[in-house]
Structure formats: structure tokens, C-alpha cells
Amino acid sequence: MFLAVCVCGIVGMQAQKNESFRPGQVWNDTEGNPINAHGGGLLYHQGTYYWYGEYKVGETVLPADATWERYRTDVTGISCYSSKDLLNWRFEGVVLKAVPDDPGSDLHPSQVVERPKVIYNEETGKFVMWMHTDSPDYGKAEAGVAIADSPTGEFKYLGGFRPNGTMSRDQALFVDDDGTAYQFSSSEDNQTMHINRLTDDYTKPDGTYVRRFVDMSREAPAVFKHGGKYYMLSSGCTGWSPNEAELAVADSIMGEWTVIGNPCTGPDSEKTFCGQSTFVIPVQGKKNAYIACFDMWNKTDLQNSKYIWLPILIDEHTGKLSIPWLAEWDMSVFDNK
Ligand code: GAL
Numbered sequence: 001m002f003l004a005v006c007v008c009g010i011v012g013m014q015a016q017k018n019e020s021f022r023p024g025q026v027w028n029d030t031e032g033n034p035i036n037a038h039g040g041g042l043l044y045h046q047g048t049y050y051w052y053g054e055y056k057v058g059e060t061v062l063p064a065d066a067t068w069e070r071y072r073t074d075v076t077g078i079s080c081y082s083s084k085d086l087l088n089w090r091f092e093g094v095v096l097k098a099v100p101d102d103p104g105s106d107l108h109p110s111q112v113v114e115r116p117k118v119i120y121n122e123e124t125g126k127f128v129m130w131m132h133t134d135s136p137d138y139g140k141a142e143a144g145v146a147i148a149d150s151p152t153g154e155f156k157y158l159g160g161f162r163p164n165g166t167m168s169r170d171q172a173l174f175v176d177d178d179g180t181a182y183q184f185s186s187s188e189d190n191q192t193m194h195i196n197r198l199t200d201d202y203t204k205p206d207g208t209y210v211r212r213f214v215d216m217s218r219e220a221p222a223v224f225k226h227g228g229k230y231y232m233l234s235s236g237c238t239g240w241s242p243n244e245a246e247l248a249v250a251d252s253i254m255g256e257w258t259v260i261g262n263p264c265t266g267p268d269s270e271k272t273f274c275g276q277s278t279f280v281i282p283v284q285g286k287k288n289a290y291i292a293c294f295d296m297w298n299k300t301d302l303q304n305s306k307y308i309w310l311p312i313l314i315d316e317h318t319g320k321l322s323i324p325w326l327a328e329w330d331m332s333v334f335d336n337k
Contacts, residue, residue, distance in 0.1 A: 018087040020330045023273065023308040024296055029081060030090045037079045038295055038305055041117035041173070042281045043127070043151060048082050049281070050151045052116045052129065055079035055094050056303040063136060069239050070138065071299045074098070074109035078116045078131065080152055086281070086291070087330075095153030096129065096146050106133040106144050106160045113144070115220075115278070117173040118151070119181055121202045127151050128202040130183055132169050133160040141167035143185065145203050163196045163205040172279075173202075174223040174230075174253070182253060184221040190237050191215050195254055210254045218246065224280040224290060226314070231321070232257065233292060235276045240299035242271040247321060263292075263312070266325030273325055275308040288314050289334040292323050 016032070027035050037053025044050075057076045062069065078096040081089035096116070099105040107113060112134035119128055126147045133144035143163055146155035162168060168185035175181045181202045187194040193213040196205040213234075220235040230250045236243035247263040250256060264272055275294030283289035294308040310323050311333045326333070 020328050021087065021309050021326075022328050023310055023326070024275075024306055027089075027307055030088055033091070034304070035081060035089055035307070036303065037081055038297075038302070039115040039278055040293070040295075041115070041279045042293070043118045043120060044281075044284055045120055045127075045151050048084060048151075049086055049284075050092075050118065051081040051083070051089060052078055052095070052118050054114055054116065056305070058303065060300055060302045065137075069241075069299060070136075071240060071302060072112065072136070073302050075107060075111055075113045076109070077107070078113070078129065078155070082152070086283070092152040095148070096131075096155040096157065099157075105157075106142070107157060110136055112136060112138060115171055117171070117279075119173050119175050119202060120151075121181075122179060124201050125149070126201070127153075127155070129155050130171060130173055132171055134169065138169065141169050141187075143168040143171060143183065147203065158203060161204075163194065164207065164209050166194055166209075168194070170219040170221065172221040172223050174225075176225070176253060182223075184223055184232065186219050186221070186237075187211075190219060191217055193218050193221065193232075193234075197254070208254075212257050213248070216259075220277045222277045222280045222292070224282060226288065226290065226321070227319070231280075233263070233277045233280055235272065240297040240302075242274045242276060242297075244270050245272040245277060245323075260321075263321055263323045264325070265322050269325065273308055273310075280312065283331065283334065286331070286334050289331075 040053030056073045075098045077094040080092040080095040083089045099107040114132040116131040129146040142160040144160040146157045148155040166187045171185040181198040183196045196209040199206045217237040218234040222233040247260045248257045275296045279293040281291045290312040296306040298305045
């Protein structure tokens, strides 16, 4: 009897399809395991979405020498999930693995590897991953780059560096319509955002960069383009603890950026519904449909941090973008505006 109940439970879990987004709730993959892809980024490639994130496994610790709340888990690698509908995700494995046998590697378990983002280079046919690589005390402040021939890896680590010789922590990638790619990075001790233009193969900065959001302490950038304008969603700078989100807009990506303000509305909107931005996905096949992805960090148990995905709604009269709290929603929100 007990066995029958267990087996039914497992089969039931596997068969269960996600029909709606439920922000902040446990979100299981197609095998019934909680999705483990934190600080993540998405890529749409040939009809499939790929979600890459920090694969956080094991105990969360606060290092004995920590002077601030730098709770951590050992580096175990970058995970990848695939989906056709953004709701049901299949685990594709750990596509960039930690390197436990080389203490000098950026990917050694003792180090910091966060906020992976992957873009596809049409010219080289390579999938290029950028991530924040750091020393355990976050003093190194570098960007690491890895490449692969397939979206599901395995990715080969090329190395880490300070883009244009400057610090780089939280980061995002953006590919413009002309194929030029940019890295946005929290630089200068997280005080100022740098927008670094990348080489044609996307693996390095090309030497041209601008300083924006000077002394504004923005982190967790997520960049997207809508109606010919560039938008950056970001958080303030309070470690794993939530703060108020901010949306900014620019006519040209390396031009002047104007702060619009907090796009979140509803309960806890002044602290981003207890989340922190990580990515904005343009929904394929729908016009003016974007999903804002946030991490809901559980700082003392990081592997059990959850996700908050919400639609970005665009007012049809004013063009204003907002991110309302919705406890449960599906893609039809984009049809009912
Ligand atoms: C946050 C950052 C996270 C992580 C954390 C460490 O501000 O967005 O990616 O670095 O600090 O405390």
C-alpha cells in the first residue's frame, strides 16, 4: 500500500504540467525537481528557450572572516534547462562544470561564479557565456567567458579578466539588432555601470566603453529593447536582501540613460516583491510581450531560493511599462491589454 502511494506520487509529479506562472512558489522541472538556475539568463534559439543559471547545491555558509553578509555555496557549475513554452523546463544538465581539482581555477568550488548569460554568435556559430567570476571575498571582480558549439554545452572556459581593466561584478549581455553585443557590468566597486562593447566574436571587450549611472550603485542589470528604445531594469546594492527596482531608458545604448523609476506595483513593490532582477525575456510570437525574471534569494539557504517571473505590461495609451504583482498568471495577460 505504502509503495503504491509512493509510486503514484512520483508518477503524478512527473506527469504534472505547469499551466501557469506562480511567482515565489516552488517551480518544478519536468522531472519533478525544483528548478536550480539562479541569477540566470535566457536564450531563445531555433524554437527553444534555454535557461542558464547558478547551480547551487549544498550548504550555505557565512565565511568566518566575512565582514558583510556574503553567504555562499561552493561553486558547482552552471545549469541549463530547455523549454518551448517558458513554463515547463527540462533539465539539460550542468553545462559548465566546477573544477574541484585545480585550486587556481576561477571555477574551483572555493570561488564565486554568478549571473551567467549566454548569447549566440551568428558569425562563429558559437554560444558565448559571460559570468561574474570572483574570489571568495569578492575582491577580484572579474568577468569569465566560456564557449560551446551547442546551447546545451558542454561549455569550455576561456578565462576571466577585468573588462577594459575595470572591475566587473553583476552583469548582463545584450545583442542589438545589428548583431553588436554589449556587456553591462556593475563596476567601480558597484558604484557605476559600465557598458562594454564586445568584439565581433563576443568573447572580449573591443575597447570601447562608457560609464553610466555614475555613483548610482546599480546592480543586477537586465537589458531589453522595446519600440526602438533600450531599457535597463536593475536593483540597488544591498547584497542578497531585496530593495527597490529601477527602470531606465535610452535612445542609444551607449548614449544618455534616463531613470524612469520603480516599475513594480502592488504589495511589496517597494522591495521588488522580495526579489532581485536577473533577466527580461521577449516572448517569441507575441507583440510587446516581455517577462521580467527576478531571483527571490533565500540568503541562508541559497539553493532553495525561488523565482519571481512577472509580465511587463505596457499601457496602450501612455506607453508606460509596469510590472504588477500577480500571484498566478499565464500568457493570456499579453492578449487582454
Ligand atoms: C548581490 C548580487 C548577487 C550576489 C550577492 C552577494 O548584490 O546581486 O549576484 O553577488 O550580492 O552578496
